[in-house]
Amino acid sequence: MLALCLGAAATTAKKKHRRPKGQKWASQVTLAHPASIQFSGTVSSKLSACRDARLVTLYYTDPATLQTQPLSVQRTDKSGNYLVSLTAPAYAGTYQVQVSGQKIRAMKAPQTCNGAQSSTVTV
Numbered sequence: 001m002l003a004l005c006l007g008a009a010a011t012t013a014k015k016k017h018r019r020p021k022g023q024k025w026a027s028q029v030t031l032a033h034p035a036s037i038q039f040s041g042t043v044s045s046k047l048s049a050c051r052d053a054r055l056v057t058l059y060y061t062d063p064a065t066l067q068t069q070p071l072s073v074q075r076t077d078k079s080g081n082y083l084v085s086l087t088a089p090a091y092a093g094t095y096q097v098q099v100s101g102q103k104i105r106a107m108k109a110p111q112t113c114n115g116a117q118s119s120t121v122t123v
Contacts, residue, residue, distance in 0.1 A: 022110040025050050029099045031058075031118040036089040039072075041118065043080040043099050049106035050113035051080030054099050058084050061094045061120075071095075094120045 027050055030041040043054050058072040074082045101115035 024112045027116040029116045037086045039084040
């Protein structure tokens with residue numbers, strides 16, 4: 001009887017296996033202007049799943065009115081790269097990209113990829 005009680009106590013003392021809880025992952029985004037009609041860059045994060053299929057929005061700020069408006073929305077490829085091709089050469093002003101935050105499922109748990117914004121590029 002004593003052995004039965006000790007065996008029952010040992011099984012209740014075992015730790016329960018819990019799934020890893022989700023984390024928030026920082027993101028970084030870059031912006032380059034390699035050609036007069038192109039902007040490109042990369043979204044990076046320590047979690048590789050936070051690089052794939054991220055929404056990247058290119059914003060233009062008019063130097064005369066200081067109004068900012070979205071110019072293009074693109075998705076990143078698996079490596080986190082994106083490319084914006086314009087139909088005409090870029091206007092004079094400042095450009096910046098922002099990547100929106102998103103919730104994904106990775107590492108067997110829900111994860112949050114934080115949003116980020118690039119430094120500005122003046123044309």
